[in-house]
Amino acid sequence: MNQPRIPLARAVSAAAAALLLCSCAGTGGAGDGTTAPAVNNGAPKMTQLAVNAKARSQLKQGGTLNWAIDQLSAQWNPLQADGSEASTNDVMKALLPTFWRSDAGGTQTPNKAYLLDVTAETRRGKQVVTWTLNPKAHWSDGKPITWRDVEATWKALNGTEKGFRTASTTGFDQVESVTMGVDDRQAVMTFATPFSEWQAMFNNAANAPLLPADYIATPELFNTSFLDRIPVSAGPFKVAGIDRDARTVTVVADPGWWGDRPMLDRIVFKAIDTGAMPEAFAKGEVDFFNNGPNAAGYRRIQSLPDGEVRKAGGPNLRHLLLNGKSPQLTDAKVRQALFQAIDREAITRTDLAGLDWPYTPMNNHFLVPNQNGYRDNSGGLSRYDPQAAAQALDAAGWRLDGDVRRKGGKDLALRFVIPAGNSIALNESTLVTQQLGKVGIRVTVAPVKAGDFFEQYVYKHDFDLTAFALLGTPFPATSSTGSFQQGAGSNYSQVGSDALDSAMAEAAVATSVDGEDEAINRADAEAWQVAGLVPLYQRPAIYGARKSVANLGAPGLSDFVYENIGFLK
Template sequence: MYACRPTKTHHWRAKMGRRLWRGGLLPFALVAIVSACGGGDAGSGVRTDPAALSTTDNQINRMSRDGLQNGGTLTWALSEMPPTFNRHHLDGSLRDNADVMSALVLAAYTTDASGTPIWNPDLLASEPVLVTEPRQVVTYEINPRAAWYDGTPITWEDFHWQWRALNGTDGSYLVASSTGYEDIESVAMGSHEREVAVTYRTPFADWQALFSDLFPASTMRGPELFNTGWLEPITSAGPFKLESIDRTAQTITLVRNERWWGEPAKLERIVYRVIEPVAVIDALANGEVDFMDIGPDASAYRRATSIAGVDIRVAGGPNFRHITMNGTSPNLQDLRVRQALAMGIDRTAIARALLQPL
């Protein structure tokens, strides 16, 4: 659930992060100061009962680029300053980091409003080709204009070294996850350096989730740079670039990337501000941020409905709550005990407690 305030200047290019989620879809809301994410007249204050939407519905108000003004600044709340901007590092897999890096680097696939994977024409020249017999092979054709900020072309080597760093065979790389990459046997150059052939050792159904947040090979070739080299964003291959990080003010400022080959961003800049999560709703009310993700926070949702000029948008999301059992505990080492505990959990009651207040 999101909420935003009325202007038509706030439009940014960002991808919906794809993760290897397991679990059902839950309705969540974003509150924002009505901008491109809002619709209708200024201050219309759209209100919708989340329970009236199915998990496949969404209230995203898609607008054409021509209907949006150029320029403007989007102020975006972060819960903390990312300890590293390497999204693939053990300490970098935070939602806040994804929000920042999505404007700076590219993914082979993004997702549309319904959560359907779509190949990214900014990075790729054509839709990847999947072959499943006699083994799974995916061939990517890279956009001939795609390049890192220093002018280095994006090639098969960037894919290759991302796989090498993330496949789990070298423990010196402190990776957040090797899921999918560990199933790959090879990443090789195709008929030319802009063609990539990815051959899987074992079939991996969610292959479209891989090679997201593609990083340059130069930062993946050794564990030292991988682990410590991304204290600040090193480069850009997206519509924005880093202008500054102010660790005293706890802000990150991105501006348009003048070397970006895709459609230029409508926004002039994005300013990320670190704000305590409990204070974000107050910051929204005071005009200090332009939108917020309410998520499952019932009290923030109630407060947002009372803020004048705030538009609430609801959509299903791949979010879940889970209970983790410690199988090493003496009381839970018996499989039958763990099974009994799992069977005794009232999932319906938990879902009702989480969703009914929204």
Template sequence: MRNSTALALAALLAGAGLTGGCGGASAPGHQGTPPKTGSSDINPQPRDSLRKGGTLRLSIQQWITQYNIGQVDGLQGDGASILTLTEPKLWFADDNGVPAANPEVLVSAEVGTSGGAQVVTYKLNPKATWSDATPITWQDFATQWKTRNGSDDRFQLSGTTGYDDIANVERGADERTVKVTFKQPYADWQTLFDPLLPGSAVDTPEKFNTGWIEKIPVWGGPWKIGSADKTSQTITMVPNESYWGTRPLLDSIVFRALDSTAITEAYLNNEIDQAPGRQPEAYRRLAGAANTVMRTGGRWDETQLTLGHAGPLADVRVRQAVTNAVDRAAIAAAQSAGLPFKVNTLGSHFFMPSQDGYRDNSGDEGRFDLERAKRLLDEAGWKASADGKTRTRDGAALKLVYVVNGNGSTDLPQLVQNMLGQAGITVELRKVPGNDYFTKYVNVGAFDLASFRQVDNVFPSLLYPVYRTGGDQNYGGVATPEIDKLIDQAGAETDRAKAAELLNRADALLWQAGHSVPLFQTPQISAVRPGLANFGAFGLRSERQYVDVGWTR
């Protein structure tokens, strides 16, 4: 999911008096190996050693329009991150991405069987309460299932994965016990109901689709929205005074919407307390800044080029030609320039390098092979001009529209444009407003090419809507019945190793179908204030809703 949603050095930094992250030591002019997937660097400190109070100032990429992550427009990563602060979280993940129950919400969750069916029984904390003073009960689970299982098309869904595998959600021994019965085994059941949304605020299509626009109507987490100023593009989070669990140390968190090009400057001007250093120019400026420490980690974070399936791209040979014309190694090298470590290229749609299950399945289709790309275009009837710079068929030019987020850099789109040009594919870069990029273009498939990040998909099932036929997040629309079958089999396979093998087979078919091009594992490099504790590069671990984030004394 791009999170929808959400939204990454030692000897090299010594001259600036900064501490290093998990990427390892790198001498000037030498790039070390990237941080292993799952590594983190957050300056861990016990709560009682930190100062109570203070404000954390962070940036987001755009104003948040839709906060309901179950709704089709609710997958924007920053919006999902803010929502997660305000609603009950059932699970927190460790450094390996393995979930453990959050006892403040979930006392226990036991997996069993009944009549051969998988049954999960949840026991909720009896203190858990929504902001409207109603208890959090099994009925909230039941409503989330009914609204997100796809049985009622009035609910505009971001995806049905997992919820459509549930046969029933019912009351257990009491109101705080939930019994969830599945139609078939579902391996990634812990992805469901997390965060839990209030049933009273999503139980009708109107509430579900529009009741969360620019607001969170009911909350049940450690934070709530204190104010949202659209003019200044700031959202201020304050502690939820009725929260029954661990209270935040901070007095507030202020999120400010900024263009990506303005974030570095805002950090250097002491307007925000964290800035990403994953782009070479940003890293160069941030690594030498005063009152700064660079933290690195290995997150599940993919930058992907997605292909449409209309016009010239309706022909799989043209999609494969695009894939063969893209030099992923060159793109990763460009991304690595000026950074303390090399950036990983990706050969998988489902796993990150060094993650269990990772295998490079790109094969011939994912290999940079300009001559193969040209041959495929010839076979598809697109004939090259005398100079090889353009191609036509039946008098029409081969031209693809690459929709570019106006809030982001054009470096990657320009690289891809030049690479495809070598095969005779003309690419128009069409820059659109950042606030419209997903809702008016990507989400509705109004593109030939589009690139964006997908983050924190540690559970493979979170990606199933991206690659299934008719998947709500399969924005390019490329899919096959064979891929669907393998994904369905993986989803029902509780043996992780066997599930990974099925997904690797599906992955090879995704490369062959020309669905998309995983480009590189986006590096997690973050500039933060040195006095900030329990914050930085989280890797695969959960940040516990920022309740432990604070400033040193």
């Protein structure tokens, strides 16, 4: 699974760009095959973008693209706690409004199809952002997109009414009002406290679309309007059908779209178990899929005459997750002991073998190794140290009895839930079982149906241990908060602290790059102490694509422009 997360290495952080661009939106064009700027910590450079970028004039008009996704969602609201998942986002980004375009370096430019102009200024000591909407923009039911949609999305995401099951409230919880500007097509947003990453709002790269007021105005509507259906859209494509038996979602070019005509006639999103994607690609069943750190899939793509590996340094993170509400894991000291008993470098090397990817375990929850501001705040918890882990478990009352630890008549036994057919998760669970077994912790691996993994297990906290990937964005504070904040919908470890919440909040209102880095690193130090998420490595953004497919691949910090995706002439 992917969740909102952290940015790739840059010369300055994305939050710094937001601060520098406080008066107006940024400018800049996307490149292809560019290289990340050097930073001062010696980490390797990585390609920023690999999407086979081509001008629209070089593409055919028409055609069907078959795109593999890893689950057929039940919840299609991407801002709802159960809908904040990569497959959902892949589909909904073709259908919902987003106000920004992000280039390879994470610089934000207004998406003129929806946002004609935006200004950020200080009025009477408060930050005010004025959003001027495109008067041509409308929902598929014919209703115009207005300031009321901005207001409704804010009310749903600001955290004041707990019935809205949101993935994150970051930024929206700092807004005190949204009012109409000069007319219905202008929204004036006033912040109670400054929000440095305000460009993350209604942002495609940040997985944060605008939602229609009519379908989210109440908690019941927000939580249920998009259950097993997509009732309305406002993008270059519209829904043609959801087939649960075939596990497909078909979207077609919307003749009512007011922007550039989509180059494709349709996109068919096919839900396929991750492990089966490379062979489906080889058989011609799909034209594009996210291979991730799958060495066999990597080789399979390379073996095909019409296949192409598109690889870039993405902002994504592979991690292990501990459920802090599991009976044996409620003690933070026990969770910290697991951190020290797990050999993350061994897992990383095994996961990434054969991918030509740097073997660099991550020692920070928020920043990737080649990013400015990155440092190890673990206080030793990032170091593989089974002896220290054993001592900590002894101190917590879990004593060895034969080959397993017991306390109060109960074994220290954990259930590691993984999606069936996922070779990476199987490798991780096998190694973790061996490593924890050496310190007296018994692990049982529980493969479950891949299509049920998130909805039935992760979202419902039905696991002791699990592993998946988190999706990154160009906004470090915004993208990380939902995974760590107490009570946040996407905090699946269910652990946190007031100090961690405070540090993340300070990062969101920082007025300098140094201030943001300091706050994020304080938050990271707290994340090690609450010990719910074990960072493994910066996940390779490796995709398989037909050589004929253009403007689609490994996006880095950029976002896909769906109307420009197509086939070469």
